[in-house]
Amino acid sequence: MSVTTQDRSLAPVRLERSLIPELERFGAVDVSACFNCGSCTAVCPIGTEDGAFPRRLIRYAQLGMRDRLAASPEVWSCYACGECTQSCPRDADPAGFMAAARRWATASHDHTGLARRLATSAPFATVFITLLVGALAAFLYTAHRPVSGREIALFEYLPATFVHNLGIAILAAFGVAAIGGLVRCCRTLSRVRPAEHGTRSTRAIGEAVWFAVARESIAQERMRRECADDPGVEARPWYLRRWFIHAATMWGFLGLLVATIADFLLDLTGLKPTGVHVPLWYPVRLLGTLGGLLLVYGTSVSIVRRVRKRERSVARSSVSDWWFLWLLWFAGVSGFALELALYLPDAPGWGYPVFLFHVAVSMTLVLLAPFGKFAHAIYRPVALAVLRLRSGSGGAPA
Amino acid sequence: MSAAAFARRIDADVLVVGAGIAGLQASLDLGDQGYRVLLVEREASIGGHMIGLSKVFPTMDCASCITTPKMSAAAHHDLVTTLTYSDVTSITRVPGGFEARIVKRPRYVNEDACTGCRLCEYACPVDVPHEFDGGLGARRAIAVPFGTAIPQKAVLDLANCILCGKCEKACPAGAIDLLQEPEAIEARARAVVLATGYRPTPTDAKREYVAGRTGNVISGLDMERLLAPNGPYGRVLRPSDGKIPERIAYVQCAGSRDETLGVPYCSRVCCMYAIKQAMLLSGALPLADITIYHMDIRTFGKGYEEFYQTARSMGINFVKAKVARITPRPDGDVDLRIEHQEEDGRVEDVRHDLVVLSVGLEPGDDVGRFAPVRTDRYGFVRSADAALDVTGTEVPGMFAAGTALAPKDIVDTVAEASAVAMRVAGYLRRSTETADELVEVARG
Ligand SMILES: Cc1cc2nc3c(=O)[nH]c(=O)nc-3n(C[C@H](O)[C@H](O)[C@H](O)COP(=O)(O)OP(=O)(O)OC[C@H]3O[C@@H](n4cnc5c(N)ncnc54)[C@H](O)[C@@H]3O)c2cc1C
Numbered sequence A: 001m002s003v004t005t006q007d008r009s010l011a012p013v014r015l016e017r018s019l020i021p022e023l024e025r026f027g028a029v030d031v032s033a034c035f036n037c038g039s040c041t042a043v044c045p046i047g048t049e050d051g052a053f054p055r056r057l058i059r060y061a062q063l064g065m066r067d068r069l070a071a072s073p074e075v076w077s078c079y080a081c082g083e084c085t086q087s088c089p090r091d092a093d094p095a096g097f098m099a100a101a102r103r104w105a106t107a108s109h110d111h112t113g114l115a116r117r118l119a120t121s122a123p124f125a126t127v128f129i130t131l132l133v134g135a136l137a138a139f140l141y142t143a144h145r146p147v148s149g150r151e152i153a154l155f156e157y158l159p160a161t162f163v164h165n166l167g168i169a170i171l172a173a174f175g176v177a178a179i180g181g182l183v184r185c186c187r188t189l190s191r192v193r194p195a196e197h198g199t200r201s202t203r204a205i206g207e208a209v210w211f212a213v214a215r216e217s218i219a220q221e222r223m224r225r226e227c228a229d230d231p232g233v234e235a236r237p238w239y240l241r242r243w244f245i246h247a248a249t250m251w252g253f254l255g256l257l258v259a260t261i262a263d264f265l266l267d268l269t270g271l272k273p274t275g276v277h278v279p280l281w282y283p284v285r286l287l288g289t290l291g292g293l294l295l296v297y298g299t300s301v302s303i304v305r306r307v308r309k310r311e312r313s314v315a316r317s318s319v320s321d322w323w324f325l326w327l328l329w330f331a332g333v334s335g336f337a338l339e340l341a342l343y344l345p346d347a348p349g350w351g352y353p354v355f356l357f358h359v360a361v362s363m364t365l366v367l368l369a370p371f372g373k374f375a376h377a378i379y380r381p382v383a384l385a386v387l388r389l390r391s392g393s394g395g396a397p398a
Numbered sequence B: 001m002s003a004a005a006f007a008r009r010i011d012a013d014v015l016v017v018g019a020g021i022a023g024l025q026a027s028l029d030l031g032d033q034g035y036r037v038l039l040v041e042r043e044a045s046i047g048g049h050m051i052g053l054s055k056v057f058p059t060m061d062c063a064s065c066i067t068t069p070k071m072s073a074a075a076h077h078d079l080v081t082t083l084t085y086s087d088v089t090s091i092t093r094v095p096g097g098f099e100a101r102i103v104k105r106p107r108y109v110n111e112d113a114c115t116g117c118r119l120c121e122y123a124c125p126v127d128v129p130h131e132f133d134g135g136l137g138a139r140r141a142i143a144v145p146f147g148t149a150i151p152q153k154a155v156l157d158l159a160n161c162i163l164c165g166k167c168e169k170a171c172p173a174g175a176i177d178l179l180q181e182p183e184a185i186e187a188r189a190r191a192v193v194l195a196t197g198y199r200p201t202p203t204d205a206k207r208e209y210v211a212g213r214t215g216n217v218i219s220g221l222d223m224e225r226l227l228a229p230n231g232p233y234g235r236v237l238r239p240s241d242g243k244i245p246e247r248i249a250y251v252q253c254a255g256s257r258d259e260t261l262g263v264p265y266c267s268r269v270c271c272m273y274a275i276k277q278a279m280l281l282s283g284a285l286p287l288a289d290i291t292i293y294h295m296d297i298r299t300f301g302k303g304y305e306e307f308y309q310t311a312r313s314m315g316i317n318f319v320k321a322k323v324a325r326i327t328p329r330p331d332g333d334v335d336l337r338i339e340h341q342e343e344d345g346r347v348e349d350v351r352h353d354l355v356v357l358s359v360g361l362e363p364g365d366d367v368g369r370f371a372p373v374r375t376d377r378y379g380f381v382r383s384a385d386a387a388l389d390v391t392g393t394e395v396p397g398m399f400a401a402g403t404a405l406a407p408k409d410i411v412d413t414v415a416e417a418s419a420v421a422m423r424v425a426g427y428l429r430r431s432t433e434t435a436d437e438l439v440e441v442a443r444g
């Protein structure tokens, strides 16, 4: 008797024993500890909508189903609230597994191997990032010119076009890496279960994109609704809630990015040459200042929480968590120091080094974005849209 | 003046701590071999947990029918002295054996005079939740502990007594004695058997289950009482409103195999007792749907797998899922949240009208507090050798049996109790011979 099947999910799967140690290198605590009870899936505030995780994904890992795990957009659904970890009877840290799986996925979408090394080796990440910041600062320094005058004149010190061109080059590098990653991500997601994609109406696709980008990524509906707080932590005021800390960091970062680009455009159009003093309420400066405040607030709270480890969601931090947070924090804080130097009456001597540092850190941040924690901003919307399309309405899959 | 100066002294060959089925069986087997046994029990009656069970797997014997004969045999054995309502406060090694300090708490009823007629109980105006029935029924502030208790002697519970004096008037034997004091007892024994048993794991420890702690989420022991012929309602009703339950759920591993509770071990008996109760329930409530939510079913003994298969064929539902959360509904029903692992992995809140938490077993007492033995990290007595000397401890002359050592069922407990009696007898023989030899040597 022979069995034929149309069901692609019954096609032979390759099982790799190396998957567990590999995920553990990315920070999963003890994948084999899980005895598949399903508590984590059942307590997950969003598991019901996006399908069965984390348990099923942990099962894929235990069985060594690399392709299945890679093709599971669910890893990006998780908000890392820690509810599952709190209830896991095996102390298997399912939330930590999900985070590790995201790092692993980021690394598998990156063919340079950089993401992998940045996520798995603290010494490498520290040395590499320090050297990168140093190299960029040194490179910038090679272009510096002597300055006269009693006020800080950044673009007398460094030619504006030089900084701008370097900035464009960095953005281009970011773009190449991000698009490359996106393409690989889409390919992986469609590789294993292509049947589930089928053809969908433009309307459905539009709805899925709207859901993934607008409602989930920008408005962060579910994070505010379901994962507002850490489990077991008494209700906190809004400005200490997890979603707000995340929003502050994200909007602060975006605000700064937009302000920087706007500043650049104003300079290009000759409306306001970069470096010219403007009052605080000047829109671009105001946006930059507000963004900086939010960013420094958000990252500072996150750093303090990760150091204190009071909540389950921050009990275990990985290399990737740290370097991304610190880069953001340094970018924000050095930005403020720079603003201070610019507006102080007598040109303080430390203004120029801070300038070099700020630009170097910000460029490093952009350059490394697709290789670290920031990558979720690239992959998550795609994954969510795919999930939305798979489940039809976004409800539980039939 | 210390209480010890007036202490009663009891000399025995063996001191047995705890009069559950382990302590009873060990005492009987030692007594039958001619050793003098002092059996000390914390509660007002001997019998331990077993006397409170309904029927017992694997034989489905009525628990009281097979426990009471053992209880009365021990209570009436010429060589077994029983002390109830007594705490062992210390056991120390002394030359030739052990010295134990015991405090017998006052019952405020003269044990020698009380005939167990219960007239005091009928006279008492104070109703208190009955511990023996898991708080589901009521007792009086003065009462014989329960119908099958041994000794059949009343206990006055001073914490709830309003000192109205009605019992005193009602008692024909003049046994009520409110001036009773704790009695200090000093015991000497050549060997000790620790049979301190277990306690059920608490039902309020798991965060995800606490919210559900309404009247309709009960423990496995509560269900034993509901099923027992002498139970609080005489039939199975759900506690909140007396409704006859139609959709009963069992939550397995509700206190075991869970690191969040500090109890990572399997309690061994809960799968089997849940299956047993489900079978009894399908007899008592033929129309009820019964579902057992489990991670896996552990049937560890002879004939136990068959027992499980019988339950399946009786129509009891077995669903592989760990209940992740218990949420009460306004109408008294309860939602159990599970992942349908064997189906499509969807998450569902399944509605039930009575939920039983299959609580596990943890140590019955902190033995290290009063005895010089070592306990494992959960508090169970440590065997001298986990494989070859299970009932021995690292202290020569000190032994243990039953659930004081680890979770186990009655079958294994009784076997271990008889085994410990054998070990103790051997030890006593050897030490007697050595003592005799020493005497001979000394005489020259
Ligand atoms: C809900 C439920 C249902 C069960 N159903 C079954 C079944 O159907 N079949 C089966 O085989 N098993 C069943 N079991 C298991 C069974 O109850 C145990 O195997 C058995 O009762 C263990 O007996 P034990 O003497 O070791 O412990 P216990 O019965 O706990 O006896 C210990 C005694 O020691 C006393 N004690 C403790 N500390 C001290 C101290 N310091 N000083 C003096 N006294 C002390 C206690 O008061 C108690 O009386 C069930 C268990 C549960 C929870």
Ligand code: SF4
Pocket (backbone or CB within 6 Å): A033, A034, A035, A036, A037, A038, A039, A040, A041, A054, A055, A058, A084, A087, A088, A089, A090, A091, A092, A093, A094
């Ligand atoms: S709760 Fe823990 S043990 Fe249970 S399936 Fe999830 S990770 Fe595994």
Ligand code: SF4
Pocket (backbone or CB within 6 Å): B252, B253, B254, B256, B257, B265, B266, B267, B268, B269, B270, B271, B272, B296, B297, B298, B358, B360
């Ligand atoms: S006997 Fe069954 S219910 Fe009890 S702890 Fe073991 S597996 Fe869980």
